[in-house]
Amino acid sequence: MRFIARFCKEKRECFEIVTVYEESTKIEEISKESPRIKTLAKKEPSAIWFERKMQDDFGIIIEDAFDKRPLVHQERFPRDLHPLRKDFKETQLQEAPYLQYKYEEISGDGVFQVAVGPIHAGIIEPGHFQFSQAGEEMLHLEVRHFYKNRGIEKMLEGKTLQEAKPIIERISGNESIAYQICHRDIYLQATKQNLPLSLRKRHALLLELERTIHHLTDFGFIPNDAGFGAALSFASKLSEDARRKMNELTGHRFGFEAVSFENGFIDTASFHEWLDDLEKSVDFFEDWIIDIPSLWDRFDTTGVLPLKKAVKYATVGVVARASGIAIDRRINPFYLEHGFSMASEVSGDVAARFKVRLAELKNSIVMMRNFLEEDDTKLEVTEIYDGEYQSFCESSIGELFMSIDINDGVIKRFFVRDPSFMNWQAVHIMMRHDIIADFPLINKSCDLSYAGNDL
Amino acid sequence: MIKFWNKRAQLGVLTEKPELEESLKKIHKEIKENVKKKFAGSLAIRMVDSGSCNACEAECNALSNPYFDLERLGIYFVASPRHADVMLLSGVMTFNMTPHVKEAYEQIPSPKWIISMGDCPMMQAPFEQSYAINAPVTKHLEVTHHIAGCPPNPVEIMEGFLEFLQKI
Numbered sequence: 001m002r003f004i005a006r007f008c009k010e011k012r013e014c015f016e017i018v019t020v021y022e023e024s025t026k027i028e029e030i031s032k033e034s035p036r037i038k039t040l041a042k043k044e045p046s047a048i049w050f051e052r053k054m055q056d057d058f059g060i061i062i063e064d065a066f067d068k069r070p071l072v073h074q075e076r077f078p079r080d081l082h083p084l085r086k087d088f089k090e091t092q093l094q095e096a097p098y099l100q101y102k103y104e105e106i107s108g109d110g111v112f113q114v115a116v117g118p119i120h121a122g123i124i125e126p127g128h129f130q131f132s133q134a135g136e137e138m139l140h141l142e143v144r145h146f147y148k149n150r151g152i153e154k155m156l157e158g159k160t161l162q163e164a165k166p167i168i169e170r171i172s173g174n175e176s177i178a179y180q181i182c183h184r185d186i187y188l189q190a191t192k193q194n195l196p197l198s199l200r201k202r203h204a205l206l207l208e209l210e211r212t213i214h215h216l217t218d219f220g221f222i223p224n225d226a227g228f229g230a231a232l233s234f235a236s237k238l239s240e241d242a243r244r245k246m247n248e249l250t251g252h253r254f255g256f257e258a259v260s261f262e263n264g265f266i267d268t269a270s271f272h273e274w275l276d277d278l279e280k281s282v283d284f285f286e287d288w289i290i291d292i293p294s295l296w297d298r299f300d301t302t303g304v305l306p307l308k309k310a311v312k313y314a315t316v317g318v319v320a321r322a323s324g325i326a327i328d329r330r331i332n333p334f335y336l337e338h339g340f341s342m343a344s345e346v347s348g349d350v351a352a353r354f355k356v357r358l359a360e361l362k363n364s365i366v367m368m369r370n371f372l373e374e375d376d377t378k379l380e381v382t383e384i385y386d387g388e389y390q391s392f393c394e395s396s397i398g399e400l401f402m403s404i405d406i407n408d409g410v411i412k413r414f415f416v417r418d419p420s421f422m423n424w425q426a427v428h429i430m431m432r433h434d435i436i437a438d439f440p441l442i443n444k445s446c447d448l449s450y451a452g453n454d455l
Numbered sequence: 456m457i458k459f460w461n462k463r464a465q466l467g468v469l470t471e472k473p474e475l476e477e478s479l480k481k482i483h484k485e486i487k488e489n490v491k492k493k494f495a496g497s498l499a500i501r502m503v504d505s506g507s508c509n510a511c512e513a514e515c516n517a518l519s520n521p522y523f524d525l526e527r528l529g530i531y532f533v534a535s536p537r538h539a540d541v542m543l544l545s546g547v548m549t550f551n552m553t554p555h556v557k558e559a560y561e562q563i564p565s566p567k568w569i570i571s572m573g574d575c576p577m578m579q580a581p582f583e584q585s586y587a588i589n590a591p592v593t594k595h596l597e598v599t600h601h602i603a604g605c606p607p608n609p610v611e612i613m614e615g616f617l618e619f620l621q622k623i
Contacts, residue, residue, distance in 0.1 A: 074551045076550075076554060077550070077551070083586050083587070088586075090586050091584045091585060091586055092584075092586070093550055093586050093587075095553075095554075118552070118555050119503055119536075119555055119559055121534030121535065122532075122534065123502045123512050123515045123516050123532055124504070125504050125507075125509055125512060126503075126504055126505075126552060126555070146551060147506075147549065147551045147552050147555070148504070148506040148507075148546070148549055148551070148552065149506075149549055149550075149551055149587050150506055150547055150549055150582060150585065150587050150588055151585035151587035151588065152582075152585075154585055154586065154587075155582065155583050155585045166581035167581050167582060167583075170508045170510075170580065170581060170582070170605075171508060172508055172509060173507075173508040173509045173510025173511075173513060173606070174509055174510070174513060176508075176510075217513070217516075233520075233521050236516075236517070236519070236520035236521065237520060237521045237522065239517075240520045240522055243517070253514075253606075253608055254510045254513070254606070256605070284462060287458065288458060288462075449509065450509070451506075451507065451508050451509045454506075
């Protein structure tokens with residue numbers, strides 16, 4: 001039973017702790033007067049972030065947890081405030097006195113700490129990495145995030161599903177289409193409607209295009225972090241072309257507002273032409289890059305996430321598939337009919353993640369050809385029914401999970417678990433046998449989202 | 456390696472090829488001249504994200520792809536605020552990032568400027584005021600120029616840099 005998420009809902013009389021597994025969902029009710037639960041993290045190590053988040057957001061006490069430090073609330077966050085509780089209404093906080101955060105550290109003769117971030121040397125998102133070093137070798141890494149926490153869960157409460165869409169599609173820019181598809185599925189469940197096949201194909205096309213852009217970007221940045229800049233020039237040209245295609249299809253370079261219930265015009269001829277060109281370029285790229293031994297010297301056996309650990313930490317997406325786990329939300333009849341085949345590697349290192357991306361990109365091109373069609377179907381939107389809804393989508397990083405409760409037509413509780421939230425928790429395992437200079441390469445090979453993780 | 460050189464010969468020079476717009480060419484020329492005049496040929500930018508959705512970062516990364524290749528105009532993204540002339544700020548200025556953004560700004564040697572990019576820092580994006588947001592950024596820091604857009608595309612960012620250069 002794969003662990004997917006654990007989160008809290010505030011009901012009138014009690015708190016509900018929802019634990020989502022692949023095949024089942026467990027609900028535990030606890031009283032509001034003394035909200036206490038037992039930790040799940042001893043069995044499912046990735047549950048610890050969920051529980052620490054609950055502790056910050058709702059003030060739930062995790063009785064036997066081995067880690068009770070705050071997660072979302074940082075050094076200057078006012079103490080004893082639980083912003084996701086219904087009675088919390090403030091929209092402006094005053095900074096509290098600085099309270100030191102205690103990092104996980106290994107100490108000993110000659111062991112020293114390297115603190116990196118939150119602002120990094122480059123154009124990337126903020127997050128903190130605390131290394132315990134013995135010379136060049138990394139002994140331990142603690143990943144600390146939530147610098148980008150925007151309070152999105154609270155922000156969406158009290159909005160209708162339509163009002164929430166512009167915010168949901170901007171939670172993580174590089175996974176925008178995936179977020180919109182999760183939102184779409186919840187919308188359809190709430191209106192008890194079915195999606196016409198042609199619209200489904202259009203949305204799937206956009207999702208594969210988003211994946212294409214994401215993977216192409218990585219084909220530049222991953223070799224670049226190993227000191228091979230030519231690949232960056234080559235792949236960034238391709239990803240720019242793909243982004244322009246997205247702009248052509250949706251009117252936006254990231255596809256914001258693209259997943260709608262109206263089928264727009266697609267110039268299929270030029271799209272096919274572009275796909276053919278892209279396929280040739282990717283074949284050339286593969287042929288070229290596979291032949292650079294100094295690059296594969298850096299990729300092979302670097303940042304290994306063994307299968308056992310990948311399963312234990314319930315990793316998802318590219319990271320999981322590179323370690324030999326067969327999970328992909330696209331394993332369903334619709335995708336299989338349109339040419340989906342799952343990419344998989346077993347070695348779990350940077351090279352494996354790179355190869356999984358290559359295989360997925362090639363498969364995306366095949367699928368995009370099959371999804372492409374001209375059509376002008378429209379879906380009339382009907383009334384929304386109250387209820388508790390869940391949906392999944394395979395974003396370019398991995399499995400995205402969204403849960404929305406609707407009451408009186410407005411959102412009562414919004415929860416989303418980005419694939420990055422699971423995978424970030426496994427990143428420290430990958431560092432065990434490598435030197436600190438490999439860290440950027442390993443980090444980039446996973447290419448996780450900070451914004452989606454922090455919410 | 457031979458294959459690579461063949462490919463290179465086939466592709467030719469990509470830069471300045473896209474759309475070959477006259478306006479883009481003009482911007483390039485003007486930016487180059489302004490950077491030369493006002494910053495002795497090199498304008499160093501430190502990009503700081505204070506809680507964006509990462510689309511603004513993707514567009515800034517796109518500025519260095521072969522189509523735009525910003526560096527040939529003398530504009531560089533640098534690794535440390537201490538090397539920078541300008542801070543390029545994106546995102547909604549989250550509660551958790553505010554002290555770090557201020558600290559980064561303090562580390563920039565004077566004279567220094569702030570350019571904000573995207574709709575977030577000015578609170579014009581769909582995000583609403585919440586407990587975790589400290590935007591607009593003008594409450595905390597003095598912004599010289601703002602580049603609007605959600606996210607602004609690379610050409611708009613270049614135009615924004617030019618407007619900034621003309622302003623100061």
